[in-house]
Amino acid sequence: MPTLVIQTAFLGDVVLTTPLLAALAARHGPVDVVTTPIAAPLLATHPAVAQVIPYDKRGTDRGWAGVRSLAGRLRGARYERAYLPHRSLRTATLALLARIPSRIGFSGGWAFLYTEARPKPRTGHETDRLLALANGASGVYPPQLRPTASDEQAAAALIEGPFVALAPGSIWGSKRWPYYPELAARLGERVAVVVVGGKDDVELGDQIVSAVRPAGRPAVNACGRLTLRESAALIGRATVLVTNDSAPLHLATAMDTPVVALFGPTVTEFGFGPVRAGDVALGVDGLQCRPCSSHGPPQCPLGHHRCMRELTVAAVLAAIEDIGALRRRS
Ligand code: SF4
Numbered sequence: 001m002p003t004l005v006i007q008t009a010f011l012g013d014v015v016l017t018t019p020l021l022a023a024l025a026a027r028h029g030p031v032d033v034v035t036t037p038i039a040a041p042l043l044a045t046h047p048a049v050a051q052v053i054p055y056d057k058r059g060t061d062r063g064w065a066g067v068r069s070l071a072g073r074l075r076g077a078r079y080e081r082a083y084l085p086h087r088s089l090r091t092a093t094l095a096l097l098a099r100i101p102s103r104i105g106f107s108g109g110w111a112f113l114y115t116e117a118r119p120k121p122r123t124g125h126e127t128d129r130l131l132a133l134a135n136g137a138s139g140v141y142p143p144q145l146r147p148t149a150s151d152e153q154a155a156a157a158l159i160e161g162p163f164v165a166l167a168p169g170s171i172w173g174s175k176r177w178p179y180y181p182e183l184a185a186r187l188g189e190r191v192a193v194v195v196v197g198g199k200d201d202v203e204l205g206d207q208i209v210s211a212v213r214p215a216g217r218p219a220v221n222a223c224g225r226l227t228l229r230e231s232a233a234l235i236g237r238a239t240v241l242v243t244n245d246s247a248p249l250h251l252a253t254a255m256d257t258p259v260v261a262l263f264g265p266t267v268t269e270f271g272f273g274p275v276r277a278g279d280v281a282l283g284v285d286g287l288q289c290r291p292c293s294s295h296g297p298p299q300c301p302l303g304h305h306r307c308m309r310e311l312t313v314a315a316v317l318a319a320i321e322d323i324g325a326l327r328r329r330s
Contacts, residue, residue, distance in 0.1 A: 188215030
């Protein structure tokens with residue numbers, strides 16, 4: 001009898017759920033997953049996943065009519081058990097209305113709608129906390145994505161040879177480090193630079209590419225030009241990814257690419273930092289206001305944004321150097 005996982009949180013959360021999917025697949029066989037339309041293609045090629053069921057909770061499937069409609073479809077599949085890593089009323093109700101007899105989620109919130117509630121660890125990395133839902137062992141199943149050969153071709157067509165990838169975007173404005181163009185100008189003296197991101201990042205990508213040009217090395221603005229899985233493939237080819245505390249960090253982890261992650265209003269203790277040995281997280285120590293929010297506010301509530309402005313280009317360059325990405329590949 002099939003197993004279902006419902007994970008409709010943010011993209012990064014979905015990537016960090018891949019160890020849980022692998023642990024569940026090892027026990028029950030490949031699982032079906034309900035997830036967001038944006039994350040669906042990422043999971044569609046994951047070896048632990050049998051089928052992806054996109055759920056557009058903010059679009060075509062929005063509201064309780066959407067929940068009831070999807071629940072009706074899920075009922076037909078006769079799932080034996082559902083794992084519910086995302087604590088939300090919508091998720092809990094979906095599994096209940098789908099009449100899945102065993103519904104396993106984390107304690108608190110809407111746990112009274114589950115048949116089994118397990119405590120979510122308060123500390124540790126989010127991958128391990130999610131694995132607790134399956135009593136999974138830490139480190140056995142790392143985050144993983146599997147772009148296809150055609151995804152790899154699309155990524156390879158953008159640039160040849162070694163390059164440093166920069167991911168300057170974030171949904172939350174206060175999480176954006178403001179010095180990517182300056183960093184790119186310095187990197188461009190030694191190595192090619194590729195900017196990764198979505199359509200919203202195109203303008204910033206152009207600024208970064210313009211900053212590299214005087215240095216003479218190749219620079220490519222890939223923002224908005226690739227699918228998400230192709231972007232994962234591109235990040236997988238980079239010698240290192242420099243990123244804010246946002247989804248590309250987790251894409252790099254899942255593609256086994258070294259990371260220098262820049263934390264401003266958030267901190268790694270929240271559980272969403274780099275997880276691979278050797279990766280680096282940078283942040284400004286000693287700021288009384290830091291951290292100021294679990295996600296990062298749209299703008300600095302104090303106006304000065306010191307948590308990001310005091311993180312220097314020199315410090316980021318030193319971290320890239322320490323990782324060895326420039327030494328090995330330039
Ligand atoms: S209040 Fe402090 S931690 Fe929050 S965004 Fe501003 S500088 Fe950063």
